[in-house]
Amino acid sequence: MKRLIIFILLFLFTNILLSEESHNINLKEIENQYQQLIKADSIQRKEMLEKMDISIAISLLDFIRYNKIKENPENEILLNLYDHLANLKSIDLAQKRLNKLLIVIFLTILLFSIYVSFVLIKQNKIINELKNKYEVD
Amino acid sequence: MNSKPVLYLNILFVFLLIPINIMILVYPPVLLSQGQAHRIFYLHVPVAWVALYAPIIASVGGILYIFTKKRIFDIIINSSMKLTLLFSIGVVISGPLWASTEWGTYWNWKDSRLMSFFIMTIVVTTYFAVRNFTDESNKKAMYSAYMALLSMLASVFTWLSIRILTPDTHPEPLLHTLSPKIKLTFWLSVLVYHFFFISLFYLTYNHEKLIEIYHKIRHKEEV
DSSP states (O other): OHHHHHHHHHHHHHHHHHHHHHHHHHHHHHHHHHHHHHHSOHHHHHHHHHHOOHHHHHHHHHHHHHHHHHHOTTHHHHHHHHHHHHHHHHHHHHHHHHHHHHHHHHHHHHHHHHHHHHHHHHHHHHHHHHHHHHHHO | OOOHHHHHHHHHHHHTHHHHHHHHHHSSOOBTTTBGGGGGHHHHHHHHHHHHHHHHHHHHHHHHHHHHOOHHHHHHHHHHHHHHHHHHHHHHHHHHHHHHHHTSSSOOTTOHHHHHHHHHHHHHHHHHHHHTTOOOHHHHHHHHHHHHHHHHHHHHHHHHHHHTSOOSSSOOOOGGGSOHHHHHHHHHHHHHHHHHHHHHHHHHHHHHHHHHHHHHHHHHHHO
């Protein structure tokens, strides 16, 4: 029993240690990413942002916010306001883009469906006409 | 071309459109510069490629018709040209809709790619007008063969304009810079739309053949 308790405690302790370590690594990774982004030129920055994993992007955002508020607590108001306005703008743009995507998909399906239906209906009509003719004959 | 396995294979090709369109909507990550609208690209580009290849098939049929005068090549020309027009309309619809959010305008008359593709669509449309200049089937086929060659030239010109000329607003080819998920979705989409073209070609070719038989029977009856 004693051994089992020691084993469980050891297991929990190692787990806590490992998770702490991974948290540090992540933080370091994010700090590195931030430094790389700051140093990169605009083209490189755009490429880096496009390839960035969404979880890293969210962590990076929190990291920047945390640092900026630490530098000056008044930044929080400004960042919140900016966040809200940027969200409104991006939601509006995303909605417009989504609408266009759905219209394109709908029109493409409609275009091909009309063509296939037209060909099949016409084909059917000719076949029926020929059938009737030979049956009558 | 009427055996059952071929028919089933073609039906399968059509049904492949369902998973690929779901993949287009959910699998590739959103591009920062274009948002959800970039998913139009997985539809627009493969459809444009097919619209550029189809006149080449028609022109091969045209050359073979000019030299052999066999009716089968006229059927191939007409089937290919019908599909060229269909896919060109697909491109002309999807392109401006994408452009409206990214460029702020539906059309740019100064863009070399847009204009060269537009010229090709006009040439393809003209093919159908020229084909109906006469009712005589041999003349009709000969006009079609030459118009197919002209369409092929327009298609090559469009292809070159994409590769050589600097577009005014059209995006540069950027596939090599994108993430593996985007590349995979794009190439699968290209493959599926080419399969879809084969299915439509199969359908149109059989339809044209049936019309040819029907006209022959009616002609015999009239004689």
